[in-house]
Amino acid sequence: MTRRFHFISGLPRSGSTLLSAILRQNPRFHADMSGPxxxxxxxxxxxxxxxxxxxxxxxxxxxxxxxxxxxxxxxxPEYEADVVFDTNRGWCAKMRHLRLLFPHGKVIACVRHMSWIIDSVEQLVRKNTLLPSSLFNYQPGGTVYSRADALANGEGLVGGPYNALKEAFYGDEAGSLMLLQYETLVSDPARAIAAVYDFIGETPYAHDLDNISYQADEFDQRVGTPGLHEVRRKIAVRERMSVLPPDVFRRFENDAFWLDPSLNPRGVRVV
Incomplete structure (x- = not known):
């Protein structure tokens, strides 16, 4: 193969689209939202x-x-990039396969505090009150509690990728894995992107972090969730209150296993 392939995976609502939007500024790179x-x-x-x-x-x-x-x-041939980043939350469950097919390929898993992931999805649901979302099979009923349960179960939008992430984190192929925290990406994007370049062994590129461009409006509208892949032009930390009831927020607040060095026996890089 003439190209190098790397993979963006991890948890939903954790910065994978933002990361792709930044990386694609490099003319040698191709990166995009999750694909087929x-x-x-x-x-x-x-x-x-x-x-x-x-x-x-x-x-x-x-x-x-x-x-x-x-x-x-x-x-x-329509893709002229030397380096391709394919994005999908499922790649963390395919670490053995990727290592076999692409021995030099790396997986960057985007992560975020679980409570804020659930919060981010709930915020989208409330923002698009009149549009049932594909995230919940277009079902218009339910409450914040039933939605949180659906998201967090083992087959859910969040629970499935979370389990895949833990499998990758503790698996034999963990040396090919880096965790990029959403909190780092938005608060110190220069350090986050420098770490990605170092991890994949590529020459740094001067990214314009104050002029990010990405749109997937047609896709987001089709799945009944406008704003699902919205990327603001300028990266910034935006403080706000959670829309979750306190008991729902507390349910997930201790799930960020990657923050505890004692739970990282393989020394996975966490940025």
């Missing part, structure tokens, strides 16, 4: 498994080539 490649990867992997009667004709070497070819096929 991880889903296609899972589908192809399933079709090459024993569930398909013809899988007996497929060797592991063929599986590896076919799965790897997805990336070059998707990022074809």
């Amino acid at each position: 490649l991880c889903g296609a990867f899972n589908t192809l992997q399933g079709e090459l498994s024993g569930s398909n009667e013809y899988a007996v004709f497929v060797s592991d070497a063929q599986r590896q080539r076919m799965l790897a070819s997805l990336f070059e096929s998707y990022y074809g």
Whole structure:
């Protein structure tokens, strides 16, 4: 492969779109919001498994080539970047596969205090009062409590990626993983981006952190959640009160395991 592939993953509402918007200023880089490649990867992997009667004709070497070819096929000649960052929350659950296919590839997992992730989703729901969101299967009912439960369960928008993040953090491939905290990205973006460049071994680039540009208005409108991928032009810390009831906020406030060095036995870099 002529390109280098890296991956942006981690938790929702934790800065992955902002990170992509910054990285794509570098003309050598391509980065974007979450895309379809991880889903296609899972589908192809399933079709090459024993569930398909013809899988007996497929060797592991063929599986590896076919799965790897997805990336070059998707990022074809219309993408001129030397370095591609593919974004999907599912990549943290695919660390073994990525290490096999891309031995030099890195995974940057965006993380944030869980209470503020739940808060951010709830804020979007309230902002778009008249539009049921795909985040909750377009169901118009429910309360802040039922929405928090749905988000946090193992199959939910937050719970699923959270479990995948812990698997990656404690797994054998943790050396390919870096955690980038949302709090660092918005309060000290220069340090955050410098850490990303150092982690992936690329020459630093002079990013314009006061002039960020990214739009996905059509996508956000289609999924019934305008503002889902909104990126403000200038990065800044914006203090506000949580919209969550205190008991819901407290439920998640101790879930940031990455803040405790004693819970980081593999020495994963946390920025």
